[in-house]
Amino acid sequence: MPKEKLFGPFKRKLNISNIQLIEEFYSDYDFVEFYNKALKEDSHKDLEIFRKLLSLDDTILEIGSGSGRVFNDLCNENYDIYGIEPSKEMNKYIVREYRHKIFNIRMQDIEILRDKQLFFSKIIIPATTISLFSHNDFEYFIEKVSLMVKPNGSIIFDFINPSYLRTANGKIHMLEYRESKYYFSNYIQYPYFILNVYLQRDNLKKLSYSVKHLYSLEFLQKICSKYGYNLNIISENDIYIMVEMRKYE
Numbered sequence: 001m002p003k004e005k006l007f008g009p010f011k012r013k014l015n016i017s018n019i020q021l022i023e024e025f026y027s028d029y030d031f032v033e034f035y036n037k038a039l040k041e042d043s044h045k046d047l048e049i050f051r052k053l054l055s056l057d058d059t060i061l062e063i064g065s066g067s068g069r070v071f072n073d074l075c076n077e078n079y080d081i082y083g084i085e086p087s088k089e090m091n092k093y094i095v096r097e098y099r100h101k102i103f104n105i106r107m108q109d110i111e112i113l114r115d116k117q118l119f120f121s122k123i124i125i126p127a128t129t130i131s132l133f134s135h136n137d138f139e140y141f142i143e144k145v146s147l148m149v150k151p152n153g154s155i156i157f158d159f160i161n162p163s164y165l166r167t168a169n170g171k172i173h174m175l176e177y178r179e180s181k182y183y184f185s186n187y188i189q190y191p192y193f194i195l196n197v198y199l200q201r202d203n204l205k206k207l208s209y210s211v212k213h214l215y216s217l218e219f220l221q222k223i224c225s226k227y228g229y230n231l232n233i234i235s236e237n238d239i240y241i242m243v244e245m246r247k248y249e
């Protein structure tokens, strides 16, 4: 595990003899459990916002459908939604009946979907997933996916308010779940912020990290101007900013 991705007390855990170092945060059962629990406790009501913005006539694509927190609910409510998700561990949580609508690919490989002749009126990227993508990958994605976005269609996503990250930098939080204690913190290392998580359950000790990219309205405005979208802010609070990139007709 690269030491420069760990900070302060998390870096010191490397000295523990029986610690398990997990490189693929989203492929590890315990960290997926942590992630699901942390999202549930989060006060950001993104699913309610999506319900207001989406219609049953939309053809929707979710980028990084994960454990189906959004995907499963919207499928059950008869929305026509597809997903892309590279982690097979995450796919296990998708309701079996809808699993065929998840493509096991990364957003960087979005061109693969062009052969399927699918066109979307809405693309959603919930849960600040955009921060997993570098600015270059995001720009490449917008360029390629635009051919699959219907005129007047839109791409809707949230990202962490950069001013919040500056105040939360290095603060340690603890979450207790199913006999496990998870200690976690975000550290800014421009142009990234890096999540460190340490799990302790009886004799089990695990350490992982997830590198995330900082996004800002200024950067998104540049992408919109370049690829023919209008940028609208849908909601904004101290922690999250949700935006819509609407394609010109």
Ligand SMILES: C[S@@+](CC[C@H](N)C(=O)[O-])C[C@H]1O[C@@H](n2cnc3c(N)ncnc32)[C@H](O)[C@@H]1O
Pocket (backbone or CB within 6 Å): 026, 039, 062, 063, 064, 065, 066, 067, 068, 069, 070, 084, 085, 086, 087, 090, 105, 106, 107, 108, 125, 126, 127, 128, 129, 132
């Ligand atoms: C923050 S989770 C969001 C899951 C779900 N959308 C939700 O709202 O609960 C991010 C998801 O993106 C997936 N992911 C990671 N890298 C990806 C990539 N390159 N392309 C598409 N999805 C990716 C992860 O496996 C994970 O399931």
